[in-house]
Amino acid sequence: EKSKTTFFSKLSKAVAGKSKVDDDVLDNLEEVLVTSDVGVDTTLKIIERIEARVAKDKYMGTDELNIILREEIAGLLSETNLGDATEISIPEGVRPYVIMVVGVNGVGKTTTIGKLAHQFKNKGFKVVLGAADTFRAAAIDQLQVWADRVDVPIVKQKMGSDPASVAFDTLSSAVSQGADVVIIDTAGRLHNKVNLMNELTKVKRVMQKVVENTPHEVLLVLDGSTGQNAFEQAKQFTKATEVTSLAVTKLDGTAKGGVVIGISDQFQIPVKYIGVGEGIEDLQVFNKYEFVDSFFSNKS
Amino acid sequence: MFDNLSEKLDKALHVLKGHGQITEINVAETTKEVRRALLDADVNFKIAKEFTNRVKEKALGQNVLTTLQPGQLMVKIVKDELTELMGGETEGINLSGNPSVILMSGLQGSGKTTFSGKLANFLKKKKSKNPLLVACDVYRPAAIDQLHVVGDQIGVEVYSDKGNSDPVAIAKAGIDHAKQNGYNVVIIDTAGRLAVDEKMMDEISDIHKAIQPQETLFVVDSMTGQDAVNTAKAFNDILNFDGVILTKLDGDTRGGAAISIKSVVDKPIKFIGTGEKMEAIDVFHPSRMADRILGMGDVISLVERA
Numbered sequence A: 001e002k003s004k005t006t007f008f009s010k011l012s013k014a015v016a017g018k019s020k021v022d023d024d025v026l027d028n029l030e031e032v033l034v035t036s037d038v039g040v041d042t043t044l045k046i047i048e049r050i051e052a053r054v055a056k057d058k059y060m061g062t063d064e065l066n067i068i069l070r071e072e073i074a075g076l077l078s079e080t081n082l083g084d085a086t087e088i089s090i091p092e093g094v095r096p097y098v099i100m101v102v103g104v105n106g107v108g109k110t111t112t113i114g115k116l117a118h119q120f121k122n123k124g125f126k127v128v129l130g131a132a133d134t135f136r137a138a139a140i141d142q143l144q145v146w147a148d149r150v151d152v153p154i155v156k157q158k159m160g161s162d163p164a165s166v167a168f169d170t171l172s173s174a175v176s177q178g179a180d181v182v183i184i185d186t187a188g189r190l191h192n193k194v195n196l197m198n199e200l201t202k203v204k205r206v207m208q209k210v211v212e213n214t215p216h217e218v219l220l221v222l223d224g225s226t227g228q229n230a231f232e233q234a235k236q237f238t239k240a241t242e243v244t245s246l247a248v249t250k251l252d253g254t255a256k257g258g259v260v261i262g263i264s265d266q267f268q269i270p271v272k273y274i275g276v277g278e279g280i281e282d283l284q285v286f287n288k289y290e291f292v293d294s295f296f297s298n299k300s
Numbered sequence B: 001m002f003d004n005l006s007e008k009l010d011k012a013l014h015v016l017k018g019h020g021q022i023t024e025i026n027v028a029e030t031t032k033e034v035r036r037a038l039l040d041a042d043v044n045f046k047i048a049k050e051f052t053n054r055v056k057e058k059a060l061g062q063n064v065l066t067t068l069q070p071g072q073l074m075v076k077i078v079k080d081e082l083t084e085l086m087g088g089e090t091e092g093i094n095l096s097g098n099p100s101v102i103l104m105s106g107l108q109g110s111g112k113t114t115f116s117g118k119l120a121n122f123l124k125k126k127k128s129k130n131p132l133l134v135a136c137d138v139y140r141p142a143a144i145d146q147l148h149v150v151g152d153q154i155g156v157e158v159y160s161d162k163g164n165s166d167p168v169a170i171a172k173a174g175i176d177h178a179k180q181n182g183y184n185v186v187i188i189d190t191a192g193r194l195a196v197d198e199k200m201m202d203e204i205s206d207i208h209k210a211i212q213p214q215e216t217l218f219v220v221d222s223m224t225g226q227d228a229v230n231t232a233k234a235f236n237d238i239l240n241f242d243g244v245i246l247t248k249l250d251g252d253t254r255g256g257a258a259i260s261i262k263s264v265v266d267k268p269i270k271f272i273g274t275g276e277k278m279e280a281i282d283v284f285h286p287s288r289m290a291d292r293i294l295g296m297g298d299v300i301s302l303v304e305r306a
């Protein structure tokens, strides 16, 4: 909390009563934002917004300034994030509601699915998991462990089988069981691998043969410690699968995950969850103000 | 999203065409572009700043070379400085022990288990070693199974003990197993952990003390952003590791984290991971990495034309 206070008090001192933010402060703000992985482009955008506000509103005290800073940064996060609960809601009448989870290697897809399944189950939904990562060593076993932990059924085939076929089976099984929510795990893939990205499109298409308009939700998982490459990830996964929401993982560490601000802004995709640990309860609904505040606090 | 650096420098220097001389002003302008390119490539904020300051000094100091085009000279200075920073000759790993023990460490999902397999395969095939893999991740669901699948794929034995939840004990038992069965390299896979997780950092420190590895490797995802310095420093403080492994370079990340890590811990980057398959391992080339961070090959050709 120390650096947070010092940053804000410095900022206020330099701004209070002035009609212009001086360069020292902006340099300081730039450092905070860039070291949170916000990226140069988005940082400049934020700084411009702050300057514009300060020029317009003239005198400002500490509290006002804090609010403005939070508002302007949080304002870039996609409009659907109102700062309140933003979790995935399962609409009435859409059964089963199908969520496909995608992302590059090792970001936390399978773990996030385990945690999500737990949350849905606790809300009284009947959940089925689909093990469509048939590629990575023991990926199926890993999802099986999560299914056992949460105590929900899983549909799987052998390692090396066709992921689209697993997804098909999962949806068929979910329909016949009368399940409410289906979550499909997919293999991690780097977004510059055309074949693997096409495979995702195919998985999607095949699912639509069982339930129309599926998947209803495509959740892109981003590792909170990823830098500017996350932009390209968002771009390519959106192109291949029309991503509808984001989850940012591993925010229990010192990484800030700031790159999602620019991503959410540019692609208009809301961040819905953050991962804050490896345990079953370690998935939180995204709160943009808390997220922005974390840039200004020092965990380490 | 990334314009490449030489393009940017050209743009910044466009107005100065015909000057043929490096002045304070155009250096300031171009170092700003260099810094921006480095930040876009995920080089740490402070390190990018220091780096560009050094480049600036060098550029101003080299006004003897006023006959060259300033843009090309700048690119050359940046590239040389970066390559030097990335380290010299490629370094191998220490296999002097009997058996040689190699300990893996790193954050969650960085690629430790996959790299353990790749390294075992590499040492078996290219160095005629007889490696044993040891499964010390007792936390991640199916981590032990994963290492077994990997071991099967490359025909390397995996020592594991599913009933044991103490990684220190498993590591020691694994090394004993290697000694009794004539394995000359032991690769110890460990659980991913965050640098701020004291209990887990104590655990890997205990493993390290107990087994005294010849080689401790820090495995890091090349897509890592600004946090790379914090993590590398924290792991190095505890393990004083011998080398860095940079994974997932088959992606399109610029990989600026490599510079950050190198600057902070000054340990060589030894291998890179370039895919999910067991063959996707390569030795690290500092100059290629420098090119990548700066926006690839055309920078070199620009310099070569100079």
Ligand SMILES: Nc1nc2c(ncn2[C@@H]2O[C@H](COP(=O)(O)OP(=O)(O)OP(=O)(O)O)[C@@H](O)[C@H]2O)c(=O)[nH]1
Binding pocket: A103, A104, A105, A106, A107, A108, A109, A110, A111, A112, A133, A136, A139, A186, A187, A188, A189, A249, A250, A251, A252, A253, A274, A275, A276, A277, A278, A282, B108, B109, B140, B192, B194
């Ligand atoms: N500290 C922390 N670790 C996490 C979090 N989410 C996932 N992990 C860990 O990150 C590692 C990778 O997670 P997985 O769920 O296997 O990631 P994945 O995206 O499914 O990986 P692939 O299927 O191999 O692409 C595991 O060790 C997880 O326990 C989180 O929010 N915090």
Ligand SMILES: Nc1nc2c(ncn2[C@@H]2O[C@H](COP(=O)(O)OP(=O)(O)OP(=O)(O)O)[C@@H](O)[C@H]2O)c(=O)[nH]1
Binding pocket: A105, A106, A136, A188, A190, B106, B107, B108, B109, B110, B111, B112, B113, B114, B115, B137, B140, B143, B190, B191, B192, B193, B247, B248, B249, B250, B251, B272, B273, B274, B275, B276, B280
């Ligand atoms: N594309 C690509 N994927 C890689 C590379 N190295 C590892 N991976 C993938 O990254 C994901 C995580 O790799 P793991 O080896 O499980 O990582 P880990 O560090 O052991 O993870 P934890 O044990 O959960 O901490 C898997 O999907 C791997 O297939 C690489 O060089 N390129």
Ligand SMILES: [Mg+2]
Binding pocket: A109, A110, A111, A133, A139, A185, A186, A187, A188
């Ligand atoms: Mg997975």
Ligand SMILES: [Mg+2]
Binding pocket: B112, B113, B114, B137, B140, B143, B189, B190, B191, B192
């Ligand atoms: Mg592992």
